[in-house]
Amino acid sequence: MTTTVAVADGIFEIRDGKPVLLGTRCTNCDNHMYPRQTGCPRCLFNEQEDVELATEGTLWTWTVQAFPPKSPPYLGPVGDDFVPYGVGYVELPGQLRVEGRLTISDPDQLQIGMPMELVLDPLTVDEDGNQVVTYAFAPKNENGDPS
Amino acid sequence: MSDVAIVGIGMHEFGRHDGISGMDQGVTAVRRALADCGQQWSAMEFAVGGSMDGGAADTMVSRIGLTGLPFTNVVNGCATGGTALAQAVNTIQSGAGDLGIAIGFDKHEKGAFRIRGPRGKDWYGGSGLALTTQFFGMKINRYMHQYGITQPTLAKVGAKAFRNGALNPMAWRRKPLSEQEVAESLMLSYPLTQYMFCSPGEGGVAMVLCRADKAKEYTDRPIYLKAAAVRTRKFGSFEVLAPSIAIEHDPGPTAAASKAAFEMAGIGPEDVDVAQLQDTEAGAEIMHMAENGFCEHGEQEQMLANGETEINGRLPVNTDGGCLANGEPIGASGLRQVYENVLQLRGDAGERQVPNDPKVAYTHVYGAPGISGVTILSR
């Protein structure tokens, strides 16, 4: 059976088949940071706590990666197997805007302000046969059902 | 700040030069800058130089002269050239030297710049997020949405760059392209197409600077540095290669560097006769017009439609073809802009000379991870 593994430790956890982003909150000014870090660039305070970030938000801006990135570092398919993907920032209300891949790469289906939610996005299969995944944002199904 | 003058300028052609190292191009630029003001290397009291991929600038002394001068290497991303210039100015103003040279050169591999992930294991690059082109697409896409800039205006910027580049014998891309050709080229990072992006390139620029009161000893046409300011990002600014950004908004390092430079020079944007603005891609030129104070956000649509930033317009922008036509050798790019402004202020810009008898000229560079450099020159 294929095991699903995150592209790196400490970035997100996989829970019930969905990613949960691991962030930091400044205990002095409430500034949220991602990925986790020590030190707050907003208030310069140095006491933070680990938090899990919101899993839904709205699309703040986006583009489409239409050509294959250099590999390495890119782990996804390149050359003739390359598949264009969206990239965007999603605003997690009251927290921050997180950059991530988008499951949609058709400009006609992407609108600034549309509701988005976190999903897992397969990148590659590693030498042990594990499915390596990263996180991505998908349009949120308004009925609440995962599409 | 009016006590530093540029008396000599030199450039190695921008473009692709097989068999010529980045350092070679820096050395050529130095020799041309010295010749421009009739000086020998031995007269230089100090040097400041930088390159990202071309090697340590100070090693060039083994070829141009082991005179023992203090030579400072600077590496500051896309602001490397601007920082070299600012350091040269500081050196002269501090009294540590009266006559010196600022140098920038580079030679990059083909294709997009290779970027390492922010930290830890490279999940960022691995996930396909470590591309500067994505940031540029996302920043202008948001900006167009907010301020009503349209895609044809992006194409106008591209076509203007190649039109101006065609008039510049030192430019890399010298073939004019129509707005349609720019708009219909390969879509790389929506909404930006291939000809809306600059490419990593090669080139070198050097300039000889001195105390203003001694300038006439070296040239009868000195150009004075009224301001040189470098700023980095503040909390809340939207920058390249950021896995996250704050919801809080800061206008960014360009606005800060611009404000500082105008204060230093004691003038305002309305006094500027010609401007070279960082155009890593067509959208950047549009956004930087407003961030540098030359218009309100959104006014660019009409300004471009009116041709106001053309060579014969009200505020000519990127008269040498900018990064789009010259490519971007990181270490040399900021000094290229200053070189162009010196030519324009001297009236030596040939076919691309702006016709408004320019007296004040402005340069602006921007780059990762959120740094901006501005200079203001005057006759």
Ligand SMILES: [Zn+2]
């Ligand atoms: Zn804080």
